[in-house]
Amino acid sequence: MFTHVPQPLAYAESLLGTFTELAAAGDDQRLLQALVQAVAGLSGCALVQAYLLDSTHTRLGLEVAWLDGRLLARDCSSLPADYNGEQLLQFALCQNRVVSIAELANSVFDTSFLPPQAAPWQSLLAVPLVNARQQVVGVLLCVARERGELAVFADSLGRLGTFAMAQLQLLRRLRQPLPQAQASVAAPAVVGSYGLIGDSPAMRQTCQMISKVLHSPYTVLVLGETGTGKELVARAIHDYGPRRSGPFVVQNCAAFPENLLESELFGYRKGAFTGADRDRPGLFDAAHGGTLLLDEIGDMPLALQAKLLRVLQEGEIRPLGANGTHKIDVRIVAATHRDLAQMVSEGLFREDLYYRLKQFPIELPPLRQRDGDVLALARHFADKACAFLQRSPVAWSGGALDHLEGYAFPGNVRELKGLVERAVVLCEGSELEAAHFALNSSEPPPCDGELNLRERLEQVERNLLLDCLRKHDGNQTLAARELGLPRRTLLYRLGRLNIQIGDSTGRLA
Template sequence: MLGHFAQLTGAADVDTWLNSLVEMTARFTGCPLTQLYLLDATHTRLTRTSQWLDGTLQQEPASMPSDYDGEQLLQYCLSQNRMLSLAPLDTSLHQTGFLPSSVEAWRSLLCLPLQDAQGHAIGVLVAANTANHEFSGMAESLSDLGRFVMGQMQLLQRLRGAVRPTPIETPVSRPCARDYGLIGDSPRMRAVYGLIGKVLHNPVSVLLTGETGTGKELVARAIHDCGARRSQAFIVQNCAALPEHLLESELFGYRKGAFTGAERDHEGLFDAANGGTLFLDEIGDMPLTLQAKLLRVLQEGEVRPLGSTRTHRVDVRIVAATHQDLHKRVEEGRFREDLYYRLSIFPIELPPLRERDQDILRLARHFADNACRFLKRDTVRWSDAALEQLAGYGFPGNVRELKGLVERAVLLCESGELLPMHFNLRKLDDELDSTMNLRERLDRVERNLLVDCLRKNGGNQSQAARELGLPRRTLLYRMERLKISPAEI
């Protein structure tokens, strides 16, 4: 190891240091496989920068999205900032898709977090062996070695005045959780997925906006479940559900004797969510006095329970949501301007369902299948007329309204086929529908039907054309005219 350090004294590029780290780890541990994974500057992508396998250095970068949910061992090591040593390694119990295939099964594994000067995990050093191998005696030395190399890497980056470029992304063989557990392939939802990926492993507050029923709580839970705090609590509080004094005691807790009836100490939701995520729904309805206390939690990370003279620190990620225009409420003096700017560091606007035309029928089928499973009955079929009716509806209540309509229709359905008569759709006279001419309305209905038929047939255009009673050439023409891309199917 000293010899390697002597050779590195003149190295002036980052790759040489990183490659030497995996080689030295392999020689020090006697393992045939060592890997190095690094987070990018925004913590939104984990990339394997180098790999040492059977005495050969491999530099084919492979990256995975920010949730890397399918690689739970790497995720645990990064999110907990703790070493993970498994010997023997049970591949039937642990997910090891990040390890290359081997003639002999991998029997032992070490995942060691690499830290920056502040002690934050910025990467993972992996060592694996086909024999049972005990790593506990080597972990401390490897950790020191990794810290030294990470320090050199950051020093070289500062001297060059630029951050190390992100390697070219290579698709992983086994993708992570698709769309963070959400449903939808429309461009608007794809934009939402991109924003979620940017904020998963960053501790900033998130403000979710959008109309009622667009799924703000689902997005908040996705941010928690796919992020670094997934092993801690996720707590929900609707700020409009309680009067001011009760909401204050629920959020901040209280001490015995703080008020009449306070017979014992009570832990608040900030303490209950310590290390995890607190989702504050309908934040726009929070009273002004509580907004000032919430601002202090966001700025200082400190909480003072009712009846106490002391504050204590908490580590809570705040995800807030509202369907109101907070900027307008600030102008009206009903929402604190400083809190608004503190919460809106990273806003995510959820689109209404009427702007996600191609997602409507997919969501409807999903809700129908779930309702059938809950009722323990056979899956219902969909009539073309029912699908057409849903595709042309505006859904002022968004996804929540669609879910209720479909569940009610499944309950009413006795023949095993959903018909228009099973759906109680309101007649809408909103601004959006009034601005659409007949051709635009017909195109929207036709587009949804074509996308749904193609998805049902697994993207097979010939089968879809036969089912629709169209020549394949006509189907291709309609797809091109309605701008239906293969990515939507």
């Protein structure tokens, strides 16, 4: 780091003193002022500037500058509000790369953002400022009036800048205590809730079911609508159970076609098929001693369901191309948002596997049935989003809370999480308002009063399928993917509702 700097020992001693000085800074402004002053002394540059991204990471602003031995006062009327358009700064910021120009006056780069001088600036060094999460949050700029290679300072100044950004984040967190309303909502995530947020009766019942099966070897079937947190429950069963020290492996059964899913789960031997040039263990072997979550088990092909049944009954697997079987020690948790009982009656799911998986079912409640949990979850997601974006925690207006409480959340917790994260990004102040949330409150069209319940449900389903097919110009594969259905299930429903392919191109039968 100090090989090419002038007087390496003196430079190292000065750098060490700078770390100590930054650690003692009492507020963020003094910290940044001490940073640019120290960098000017270390590099010998006449001008040092620190640019930082705002809380939304969309605007780059000049925070502090040091010129010819003195701090420059920020004149907001004369300085640009956003430096994102500056080519040199943008390159260092977006590419996370050091920019060093030894002959700035003869270069093609635009330096109009630098303070005007009688003699032109000659050399420049731009060092990305990186926080503890390795995210680029700003740029440290060093400019000299003499020609020279400033790149020798890049490594040491980059580390100094990273330390300064960590201190800055700490100071801002200490300066912004959590509002009382937010501090009071941390209570739902209490010991015994297995990391699940919520204190509604429905969630207490779910936690009670988890506690019953936690230390047993039984297969668990987690049921619930899309977005209710089935994978979180499966992970809780693993993390709080006796297999917590083992691996936790997740496989979405809808993500692969049948042949690839089989090789992914069971593994294969060399020569089992074209391209199998070596032995490869499957996910059952990878999860040995731990837990394997088979998500969307309702989408598993029938042929593969029979092989899974043998795994559950015998505790052994046979990789593709192998002559024998071997034992595995894996706890299997299955999850699905489908009605497996109906799929059994339709011949789309094996009855014997269904009853084997239904050994201990846990049905997760939709968010609309979790009284009082919406606000606790919303505040939790907002705090996580603020921490991720490196911004101060946001408060909640009464209008925003009422707005969320009056919504049904068809996408459940996953939809709520996405809405809150988007609202935090849109919020430029310190409080979330109802306008930051785009909720679809439209109601379905009224049904004919003479239709019974079954006919009304079929009418809604028919319109939904037709709209989706029209959207994809009659492409059944794309329509099935958007609806979250296997293609064969979509074909079955089209036949049951007497929907012809021609209907999807504009004609209603």
